[in-house]
Amino acid sequence: MKSLLLPPHPKERRIVFKNAWTQGYTPDIECYLKDGGYEELRKALAMKPAEIIDEVKKSNLRGRGGAAFPCGVKWGFIRHDDGKPHYITCNGDESEPGTFKDRYILNNDPHQLIEGMAIAAFALNVHLAYIYxxxxxxxxxxxxxxxxxxxxxxxxLGKNILGTGFDLEIYVHQGAGAYICGEETSLIESIEGKRPYPRIKPPYFPAVLGLYMSPTIVNNVETLCHVKQIFKLGSEEYSKMGTPGDGGTRVMCVSGDVMRPGPYEIPVGGVTLGELINDVCGGMKPGRKLKAIIPGGSSSKVMRAGEVYKMKVKGPDGEMIEKDVPLLDITMDAASLAAAGTMIGSAGVIVMDDSRSMLWALNNLNTFYAHESCGQCTPCREGVLWIDKMTTRMVNGEGIAQDPITLKNVADNIAGRTVCAFGEAASWPVQSFLEKFPEEFAVGAK
Amino acid sequence: MDKQETHTTGISQSDRIPADLLFRIDEAVTHYPISKRSASLPLLHLWQNHFGFIDDSAVNWISKRLDLEPINILELVTFYPWFRQQPAGKVCIRVCRTLSCALAGGFEVRDAFCTAAGINPNAEMHGHTPPVSADGKFSVEFVECLASCGSGPVALINDDLVEDITPEGAAGILSQYH
Known part of the structure; x- marks a missing residue:
């Protein structure tokens, strides 16, 4: 990844990515220890588990996988002394199109993840954990x-960690090419050695009935690295980097038609979409104009260049007021993108310029979802195949007038009717592309 | 990844399991103290890394090893795209098909790999069984997002992630795998 060989952009603050790209930094433990590695684990082991969870709550760390759920709140669902075995499964099944950050952590700085996991395990009374x-x-x-x-x-790791009497075993579990395993209950089924059909919630919330039907916390690779960083910086300092309720930095992965695609670690809310694309990523390719942005991985709803969003923001006197916010002025944080009708998701930003056909782009994503549906729920299993067939036909110039209506109808009948969020993930691109770029889906459009 | 065996002997895979594979299988099972069934995927990976694909004898052997029914293993082999019931090429080329790579020219790169490998680019290449060149050397297939969207088009060639591929450069890349 060429962009990572450049010095950090002034908007960047590399914390989780601090060492992954340092010249001469190696993934072995001696290198990590020289950089102060495992000091935060020592600190955490001297604390009470409840204090650790409290620090994570105060840091305002939100999950970096896609749902942006507050990490400390999730941990708070686990009752330390309920007498049941507890598990952590780290989600490194990064497969959301547009997202590319985990590889650099896993390959270049694996001890950061292991330390974060060990802190989490001590806080949650976990003695067996898996990295998927x-x-x-x-x-x-x-x-x-x-x-x-x-x-x-x-x-x-292992028995009696640093003489504290705390035991933890961590094992790596490899996936086998299925996107659905990034869904947390599917990931659990996959570790159990089954077809990874997602479980229905309720009752199968992982924190209640997770791995081997025991309380389980599923955290993303980046999230667990941030846990280590919270204890390095202190929760107050860490939370200050973000927006209220959404602390720290996050790795934003930009791909598509920009000059310098790459993963950039930036404080949450620290850039607008415009700054990210035009400043951090060096703008669009020569002679090209922005046409569309998919802001949070392929499942997030597409945004159209030139759009102005009505958003509720805090006014000068602290009251919430409605304001017109142009697309490129929207800040990259969970709340702002949610207010704009889409989501930050995995922060995988896919940028497309005016040379691109939105029908072609949607068809590419439809083929992805058609390939990756696990087939458990009928609306999804059947619907995504029909959606893919329809847009493939349209790309081939064989569309009929009814197609955009049928497409929307099928998508509307998948979303909300499936066990897991894959149904929404597959429907939102269809619904949003049709809504934002209707002219490209009209009959005869190529 | 281990050096893959060639598919010429006609003897069931389970009749020729080497000692080091058995050792690694036994070791992998210890990672799952709560349920042996959890070792299904690791065992399939070890098996495919060694033999190149998973035949019927493998399904039976692994299911017995883990006290399962054969269907418990077969349903994984048919579900997970990574597993194969037929051998792929000795040099296995998996080109990313998904949006960011496609924007950067992934389809043209796929075609260029097909030309360089002597494979019909119109063959079905999005399933468990990729098209293989006549000499068995290469297979080319499309896979979904390889999570390297900022350096597309990318391909996984055996265990190597190759980034920023151009159609012009495809033949040169393959020549390194002769």
């Missing part, structure tokens, strides 16, 4: 497994 890594990250499983062995040899 998609097998397409061919080198990552070996690198992380070696890092686990090193940490064990130094007493940071």
């Amino acid at each position: 890594i998609r097998c397409e990250f061919t080198k990552s499983a070996g690198i992380v497994t070696k890092a686990i062995e090193e940490a064990k040899a130094k007493g940071f």
